[in-house]
Amino acid sequence: MARETIVQFQIERLEILNPLGEVDSELLPPLSDTQLLRLYELLLLTRLADERALSLQREGRLGTFPSSLGQEAAQVGSAFALNSRDWIFPSFRELGVFLSVDYPLANYYRYWSGDERGLLCPPELNIFPINIAVGTHLLHAAGVAMGARYRSDPAVAVVYLGDGATSKGDFHEALNMAGIYRLPLVAICQNNQWAISVSRTRQTAAETLAQKALAFGIHGIQVDGNDVLAVYRATAEALERARTGGGATFIECETYRMSDHTTADDARRYRDPDEVERWRDKDPLLRMRRFLENRKLWNESNQTQLEDRLRQRLDLAVTEAEAVEAPVAEDMFRYTCHQLSSRQLEQLKECDDGHP
Amino acid sequence: MARETIVQFQIERLEILNPLGEVDSELLPPLSDTQLLRLYELLLLTRLADERALSLQREGRLGTFPSSLGQEAAQVGSAFALNSRDWIFPSFRELGVFLSVDYPLANYYRYWSGDERGLLCPPELNIFPINIAVGTHLLHAAGVAMGARYRSDPAVAVVYLGDGATSKGDFHEALNMAGIYRLPLVAICQNNQWAISVSRTRQTAAETLAQKALAFGIHGIQVDGNDVLAVYRATAEALERARTGGGATFIECETYRMSDHTTADDARRYRDPDEVERWRDKDPLLRMRRFLENRKLWNESNQTQLEDRLRQRLDLAVTEAEAVEAPVAEDMFRYTCHQLSSRQLEQLKECDDGHP
Amino acid sequence: MAILNLVQAINQGLQQALAEDDRVLVFGEDVAADGGVFRVTEGLYEQFGETRVFDTPLAESGIVGLAVGLAAYGLRPVAEIQFLGFTYAAIDQIYTHAARLRARSRGRYTCPLVIRTPYGGGVKAPELHEESSEAFFCHMPGIKVVVPSTPSNAKGLLLAAIADPDPVIYLEPTRLYRLLKEEVAEEAYITPLGQARIAQAGDQLTLIAWGSMVERSLKAAHNYPVEVIDLQTLSPFDRETILASVKKTGRLLIVQEAPKTGGFGAELAATVAEEGIMSLRAPILRVTGYDVVTPLPLLEDYNLPSEQRILSAIEKLLSYP
Amino acid sequence: MAILNLVQAINQGLQQALAEDDRVLVFGEDVAADGGVFRVTEGLYEQFGETRVFDTPLAESGIVGLAVGLAAYGLRPVAEIQFLGFTYAAIDQIYTHAARLRARSRGRYTCPLVIRTPYGGGVKAPELHEESSEAFFCHMPGIKVVVPSTPSNAKGLLLAAIADPDPVIYLEPTRLYRLLKEEVAEEAYITPLGQARIAQAGDQLTLIAWGSMVERSLKAAHNYPVEVIDLQTLSPFDRETILASVKKTGRLLIVQEAPKTGGFGAELAATVAEEGIMSLRAPILRVTGYDVVTPLPLLEDYNLPSEQRILSAIEKLLSYP
Numbered sequence A, B: 001m002a003r004e005t006i007v008q009f010q011i012e013r014l015e016i017l018n019p020l021g022e023v024d025s026e027l028l029p030p031l032s033d034t035q036l037l038r039l040y041e042l043l044l045l046t047r048l049a050d051e052r053a054l055s056l057q058r059e060g061r062l063g064t065f066p067s068s069l070g071q072e073a074a075q076v077g078s079a080f081a082l083n084s085r086d087w088i089f090p091s092f093r094e095l096g097v098f099l100s101v102d103y104p105l106a107n108y109y110r111y112w113s114g115d116e117r118g119l120l121c122p123p124e125l126n127i128f129p130i131n132i133a134v135g136t137h138l139l140h141a142a143g144v145a146m147g148a149r150y151r152s153d154p155a156v157a158v159v160y161l162g163d164g165a166t167s168k169g170d171f172h173e174a175l176n177m178a179g180i181y182r183l184p185l186v187a188i189c190q191n192n193q194w195a196i197s198v199s200r201t202r203q204t205a206a207e208t209l210a211q212k213a214l215a216f217g218i219h220g221i222q223v224d225g226n227d228v229l230a231v232y233r234a235t236a237e238a239l240e241r242a243r244t245g246g247g248a249t250f251i252e253c254e255t256y257r258m259s260d261h262t263t264a265d266d267a268r269r270y271r272d273p274d275e276v277e278r279w280r281d282k283d284p285l286l287r288m289r290r291f292l293e294n295r296k297l298w299n300e301s302n303q304t305q306l307e308d309r310l311r312q313r314l315d316l317a318v319t320e321a322e323a324v325e326a327p328v329a330e331d332m333f334r335y336t337c338h339q340l341s342s343r344q345l346e347q348l349k350e351c352d353d354g355h356p
Numbered sequence C, D: 001m002a003i004l005n006l007v008q009a010i011n012q013g014l015q016q017a018l019a020e021d022d023r024v025l026v027f028g029e030d031v032a033a034d035g036g037v038f039r040v041t042e043g044l045y046e047q048f049g050e051t052r053v054f055d056t057p058l059a060e061s062g063i064v065g066l067a068v069g070l071a072a073y074g075l076r077p078v079a080e081i082q083f084l085g086f087t088y089a090a091i092d093q094i095y096t097h098a099a100r101l102r103a104r105s106r107g108r109y110t111c112p113l114v115i116r117t118p119y120g121g122g123v124k125a126p127e128l129h130e131e132s133s134e135a136f137f138c139h140m141p142g143i144k145v146v147v148p149s150t151p152s153n154a155k156g157l158l159l160a161a162i163a164d165p166d167p168v169i170y171l172e173p174t175r176l177y178r179l180l181k182e183e184v185a186e187e188a189y190i191t192p193l194g195q196a197r198i199a200q201a202g203d204q205l206t207l208i209a210w211g212s213m214v215e216r217s218l219k220a221a222h223n224y225p226v227e228v229i230d231l232q233t234l235s236p237f238d239r240e241t242i243l244a245s246v247k248k249t250g251r252l253l254i255v256q257e258a259p260k261t262g263g264f265g266a267e268l269a270a271t272v273a274e275e276g277i278m279s280l281r282a283p284i285l286r287v288t289g290y291d292v293v294t295p296l297p298l299l300e301d302y303n304l305p306s307e308q309r310i311l312s313a314i315e316k317l318l319s320y321p
């Protein structure tokens, strides 16, 4: 008979690379110089591809587009840790993830121009379609994780979500299942501080998002999401845990959405520009570049050359995306189900015949 | 740059009265002898009314019924702490709550005989209808809590749920809102270790249910749910917190479902009878009776008299429940909406005329 | 009287409801400082403050469930779901609870809430932003379904929905938000629920439409002796007006954006086939979206009923003697 | 051949599917040690172990979402939702995801899952345990809806649903679970999806029913020249059989348990009013549940279409010349 503490918890935060480009060498993951350079290249590619998308959108060549500006480290750092057979469940703001696993950029652009063919995942990858219904896809990751385990497949299900998504019921149901079944699943939350106009502090009263893991009996950690090395390390550890039967991990990457929510949004309506400025100093590319420069792995001319090379690659991707023929009515019917009903066949005929 | 603990949590458990009837006098809530006796009376009334329901069901005079056997303390102890203007959101296994706030027992029986009229809440109480869709009603409590605050009404929204309900998405969405808006809400979870055949350990990997509060930034506590004094105290503290702007509390009452899930269930199919036996020693009535006896507030003849009196009350309630006339077709239409459509009126006419 | 578009008319309706009745609360994702992603709630947060107009977390079931509680408490919640495609997560709260609270409590509690949500195609928006699944809600006893088609009825129907003692789903046709402008009376007024509107009189064919299809149907039917009925309320729908019109015209065409099979048009056709078949001179035709997964923008024009498709159906029906 | 009731026939079908194909997994609340609240999964956990047959937490959206992932991975999940009334919380996963995964991924991923759930009235069960909301699912392109009505077709349709490459909602009429018994072939067999069954031949009136209403309609129609069509699959439904029958009989009656307005019967009526109206000699009648909140047991017999109501409609229709 008493009032006694029966369980205790703590949530850790991992930081390795600071904004000045200094690293905690004890925590530095064992990456070769080539790998470190590759990480930087992916960060830069993401930034440039994102910039290009925004300008295409302004020219009316893409539809509404959600920018990844500022979140490159969270995306690249995590995706870089994956195996090519791992399954990826993107949300809708993961350009850096797609690029890191070599998804055809032309397809990515095509999707955002309103063409479902952009979501046809190449056979060598296991990426689920971009998910618009926020938070609903964690369950699919749970299902695939269970399937992989059933087949003794070492693949891990890696699901991306935003801070807003943590409020959805499906987030809870999925991670609770991940706990119960000890699933090989890693949930990577890009806490970019905003869900459109709703700030992180109005999304939940929990001090951190990472601590939500405690509700499910799974591992939770917060990382500096603008630190590509910390994100990489936390993801690699989580993947290792998942592959060795240690169950699921929830990783909160603290980062910031430097852009408007999408090209249809105007963030000045609801957030303080000073806040954006403060985050500018924490830029994920800059710190990685400083780190490489400190290590003499990088200099101004490398930078210029790389930018040129990447821009050429973007040009090609845009050309490729736009070279494709317009979809036809049949594309709308074909994938509704395996075999169209007699009514659907009639409709297809009417549609093919009669369209203006 | 480091791996550092950024937040720490602990979950407490409250126990006041042990199975031998001994109390922790420091934690004993300031209740008068009359109140202590009343608590015991309510425990006994609940047990007897439950027993009666089961025998009515066996005789075909009630439909499927979910027994509260073993959970009396969690129900009575919490309900006893409420004000009459607080709002109650029952799940479907809260006989003791209904009895503690003087809801007409005849109505309760009537509901379980398949008659919606049993849910007509008397004007002096604010009890929501019994909720069958597990976990969905926490949101209504959140809404009422917000409404009460909007109107500067000191009422608290008190919602009852089971361990199974903690897995539902709505549980998460509701308590997350309770955290964000700092709502005057108390969620009382009767963790009776089973959700039909699914044990508590297969419902979530979290060590305690109480720690789920951490995901929402609200207060969480575990109590010995078979200890009516601990449940009372924890609820009173939570109500006080709610009324004084301190926000929501999640209380896990650890108890045990001594019966089958409902009269349609056979628990021997899935659980070990030894487990049931072990919990028998923790009986919530027995320990309260011992406590009262130790205090010389109770003896065998009090017990016999009280049982007789309560049984008479039950007889009356059953008579009253069964005296009511059968519902008529109009009852099915009348409350569908404020004003029936022309089609509904036609249907009502057809139904009235044509029913066999 | 000012010239308003649909967004402005709804905004004005909300503003007036908030001003007149302190039971009215407006909430949803991004409705406060941001003024809603379509700006429908613009200025309300500034005028009424955060106790009346507030943002919610990203939780659609939560939003509706919260509204159920607020309504039961005696308030008049007007909840926004950002797009109809995201109400699917809230269907349990809508059908299990909002629709049934009055019945379950035998009238002790009622649920006078409004769920506003943009819906329908034609705006080149991403997945789930152009759904047209009103039929689900029309099959839920206890739920009313209202679809405006002009700035004027948008305001009047909204105020009627807020005043209604029962739960109402109020679907805002996104394609019309800024497409239509007209004079809208300044003062608060009510367009009664459950009543259709004759948008064009005619005596050879009855065409029933709602939401954004009214605009398209009117264009198609312009030069024909077609009676265009703008349904306005889908549930409960105005059987009397429909049956009277069909009795006069003998021909019926239904135009709906949603996939054909199981759409609300089926109920209208079935009702006429049951109660008005004797006046029919021709089959009841439906021009609808196809039975496909709602396509992304590049394909959406194939799916949304076009003026041409409506026109063909009109001509086909008129060719019946 | 053994004499089986519906529960046993479905159980046998599940058992055979599990035995034949290691991609088949069976899960849901209480399906393992408990064998399901209706004992439909009895013995499967014991035979196949917990990797094949397992309990889930109490989370319907979760159950369906998990199934979507399993199906995409290449397995054949057969998920149970304990009662149709609890699928409402899973409609988002069903419609947003199961129905669309093939389309969204352009065929890269498919979703061959089955959701089994008991449904319908007549068993004096609590709230939400007697819902009949099949129409929602029939309005979801990408989802098939199957409703057995006898032990034999229960088994055959279940095996067809499991074999189907797309998501199927399989609705088990609770009232029939133990009411009907018949010889059921021992071996695994398939009753093809999308095909109706002529349950009674006749030439004066076409009566369409499904699920538990087939049994009641057959009783009512016993002595009349009525062709009783057991729909078996609601989506996609067998238009050809219906139109051929109506062409012959000239009269159509639809019997559905669900509330009238917006029920699936409306689609059937609308289809005939569109494509077969020229053969009709009478209005298309619907005998249905009423447009009310599903009542609790003491009132349910007022709501469920009775033999008497079906009979009256048959006689009324036959009185048309």
Ligand SMILES: Cc1ncc(C[n+]2csc(CCOP(=O)(O)OP(=O)(O)O)c2C)c(N)n1
Pocket (backbone or CB within 6 Å): A093, A132, A133, A134, A135, A161, A162, A163, A164, A165, A166, A192, A194, A195, A196, A257, A261, C029, C058, C060, C082, C086
């Ligand atoms: C279920 C659902 N509700 C609402 C929306 C509209 N919406 C799109 S993105 C978004 C905010 C998402 O916030 P977050 O999860 O933090 O991701 P971020 O946009 O910051 O990357 C909202 C509300 C949606 N897509 N899905």
Ligand SMILES: Cc1ncc(C[n+]2csc(CCOP(=O)(O)OP(=O)(O)O)c2C)c(N)n1
Pocket (backbone or CB within 6 Å): B093, B132, B133, B134, B135, B161, B162, B163, B164, B165, B166, B192, B194, B195, B196, B257, B261, D029, D058, D060, D082, D086
């Ligand atoms: C949403 C929903 N799913 C399933 C059911 C069927 N069901 C009724 S009670 C129950 C178990 C509930 O467990 P718990 O929440 O622990 O409450 P307890 O029965 O132990 O009091 C289930 C699965 C239901 N009523 N609602």
Ligand SMILES: [Mg+2]
Pocket (backbone or CB within 6 Å): A162, A163, A164, A190, A191, A192, A193, A194, A195, A196
């Ligand atoms: Mg965010």
Ligand SMILES: [Mg+2]
Pocket (backbone or CB within 6 Å): B162, B163, B164, B190, B191, B192, B193, B194, B195, B196
């Ligand atoms: Mg329980």
